[in-house]
Amino acid sequence: MSILTDEIKRRRTFAIISHPDAGKTTLTEKLLLFGGAIHVAGAVKSNKIKKTATSDWMEIEKQRGISVATSVMGFNYGDYKINILDTPGHQDFAEDTYRTLTAVDSVIIVVDVAKGVEQQTRKLMEVCRMRNTPVIIFVNKLDREGRDPFDILDELESELKISVRPLSWPIGIGEKFKGVYNIYENTLDLFKPDKQKVSERLEIKDIDDPLIDETVGEAEANKLREDIELIEGVYPDFDPEAYREGRIAPVFFGSALNTFGVKELLDCFVEIAPSPKPVASKEREIDPNEENFSGFVFKIHANMDPNHRSCIAFVKVCSGKFERNAPYKHIRSGKVLRFAAPTAFMAQKKSIVDEAYPGDIVGIPDTGTFKIGDTLTSGEEIHFKDLPSFSPEMFKYIENTDPMKSKQLEKGIQQLMDEGVAQLFINQFNGRKIIGTVGQLQFEVIQYRLLHEYGASCRWEPISLYKACWIESDDQEALENFKKRKHQFMAKDKEGRDVFLADSNYVLQMAQNDFPSIRFHFRSEF
Numbered sequence: 088m089s090i091l092t093d094e095i096k097r098r099r100t101f102a103i104i105s106h107p108d109a110g111k112t113t114l115t116e117k118l119l120l121f122g123g124a125i126h127v128a129g130a131v132k133s134n135k136i137k138k139t140a141t142s143d144w145m146e147i148e149k150q151r152g153i154s155v156a157t158s159v160m161g162f163n164y165g166d167y168k169i170n171i172l173d174t175p176g177h178q179d180f181a182e183d184t185y186r187t188l189t190a191v192d193s194v195i196i197v198v199d200v201a202k203g204v205e206q207q208t209r210k211l212m213e214v215c216r217m218r219n220t221p222v223i224i225f226v227n228k229l230d231r232e233g234r235d236p237f238d239i240l241d242e243l244e245s246e247l248k249i250s251v252r253p254l255s256w257p258i259g260i261g262e263k264f265k266g267v268y269n270i271y272e273n274t275l276d277l278f279k280p281d282k283q284k285v286s287e288r289l290e291i292k293d294i295d296d297p298l299i300d301e302t303v304g305e306a307e308a309n310k311l312r313e314d315i316e317l318i319e320g321v322y323p324d325f326d327p328e329a330y331r332e333g334r335i336a337p338v339f340f341g342s343a344l345n346t347f348g349v350k351e352l353l354d355c356f357v358e359i360a361p362s363p364k365p366v367a368s369k370e371r372e373i374d375p376n377e378e379n380f381s382g383f384v385f386k387i388h389a390n391m392d393p394n395h396r397s398c399i400a401f402v403k404v405c406s407g408k409f410e411r412n413a414p415y416k417h418i419r420s421g422k423v424l425r426f427a428a429p430t431a432f433m434a435q436k437k438s439i440v441d442e443a444y445p446g447d448i449v450g451i452p453d454t455g456t457f458k459i460g461d462t463l464t465s466g467e468e469i470h471f472k473d474l475p476s477f478s479p480e481m482f483k484y485i486e487n488t489d490p491m492k493s494k495q496l497e498k499g500i501q502q503l504m505d506e507g508v509a510q511l512f513i514n515q516f517n518g519r520k521i522i523g524t525v526g527q528l529q530f531e532v533i534q535y536r537l538l539h540e541y542g543a544s545c546r547w548e549p550i551s552l553y554k555a556c557w558i559e560s561d562d563q564e565a566l567e568n569f570k571k572r573k574h575q576f577m578a579k580d581k582e583g584r585d586v587f588l589a590d591s592n593y594v595l596q597m598a599q600n601d602f603p604s605i606r607f608h609f610r611s612e613f
């Protein structure tokens with residue numbers, strides 16, 4: 088086997104997603120601990136890690152104490168090379184998370200045992216389903232009082248719309264939490280609250296082993312046996328292939344804070360999770376094992392320091408070997424570029440790399456060359472598919488407040504949109520620019536950055552909109568007719584596609600009824 092194939096096979100590139108506070112940061116930190124990428128966890132409290140090492144280079148993030156940025160954490164675990172793509176916890180930056188999900192090969196979802204499936208998780212799962220991304224679920228905080236695990240499984244299935252299969256099972260919960268029976272490996276892990284160390288592990292023969300009764304008590308042991316019998320009766324045997332095809336989600340239980348159930352998760356994950364898969368381009372499918380390099384930009388990360396205005400473009404390597412200083416074609420501009428200082432993210436350190444393989448993320452210093460979704464190749468004219476945009480939740484007109492700086496404002500808006508900070512729509516009726524975001528915070532970020540990076544000042548004016556829908560139809564006449572009828576509400580997105588700005592749910596429903604031949608999409612990828 089070639090080096091390339093070996094390197095691909097050992098890579099696991101994934102993201103951890105959750106509703107804020109379910110324990111994503113804590114779990115990430117514990118995974119880094121197992122990988123030897125950091126040496127102390129738990130005692131260092133997740134927030135500290137949040138604020139220093141894991142994800143923020145941005146001033147704004149320090150000010151607000153929330154994770155605005157998405158970064159990458161690479162480390163070796165046994166024979167595996169693991170790349171965790173961090174996603175912003177704050178829901179106002181959900182769009183960043185959606186894009187990050189285009190660059191991963193699988194996902195771990197963290198759910199709080201007391202809260203079950205929450206809104207953000209539901210939405211992110213939708214994105215995973217769209218792409219058949221394999222998903223493992225970690226039910227967290229078993230050391231606290233929570234819901235019945237069977238209830239949780241039902242809820243996961245109905246709310247996340249995916250079949251589930253428990254691979255570990257809790258014995259008791261909260262105060263009575265004794266440990267976890269590892270169905271996958273047939274071992275018993277006994278719970279000892281400890282933020283630094285790994286739990287105690289007991290090898291057992293099978294579920295009937297009297298050792299279980301001795302260690303957790305007879306009543307609990309019997310309850311466990313009943314539960315396992317039920318599980319084996321209700322759920323089909325675990326099929327790793329079905330998981331890799333995104334049809335079934337294995338479920339683990341544990342407590343990230345107490346480092347409990349985390350190693351089991353990680354060990355199973357590296358074994359069953361997919362290595363980098365072929366990626367669809369507009370022209371053809373690109374296999375990671377192809378010799379020639381290809382990759383795409385899924386994230387542009389701005390440096391918020393006004394004295395060093397620069398960005399890092401995050402490139403996901405899709406095929407071949409990426410090499411420092413090699414000539415690569417930037418397909419959108421047709422230019423051949425060489426990258427002298429590409430960086431990789433290993434063990435919390437950002438350092439220059441000479442090469443990278445499919446599944447790896449390379450950071451390329453950028454001063455405005457790249458746009459989200461750009462393709463780089465060894466020369467072949469291929470275009471990876473557009474990254475999806477979702478209909479924003481909030482809309483505002485953006486207005487210039489300094490006529491002397493209108494050029495700066497133009498440029499700033501253009502670049503921020505290329506970075507994917509928010510979405511721009513141009514109203515075709517009055518030519519006004521509308522910025523669409525997922526949350527209020529993005530408007531503040533845009534205003535702050537326009538001022539500090541471009542010297543342009545703007546103000547926001549309200550506009551009452553419900554949704555932006557991308558429209559298309561096989562019936563051109565109906566489409567033209569619709570656009571004429573709704574000309575005040577028609578806009579173009581940054582790619583020049585037609586977007587209908589519906590000001591209420593009612594108006595949208597009426598439009599759908601009146602124009603059955605038109606398809607209304609709530610995301611740009613259809």
Ligand code: G4P
Pocket residue numbers: 105106107108109110111112113114132133134176227228229230231341342343344345
């Ligand atoms: P997030 O990134 O998904 O937003 O969650 P994060 O890891 O920051 O965890 C949110 C809170 O939940 C933190 O407490 C964290 O300590 C706690 N937590 C994480 N895993 C567990 C667990 O297994 N059991 C229990 N009991 N708690 C857990 P916090 O109070 O918000 O932070 P702090 O004040 O402790 O720093």
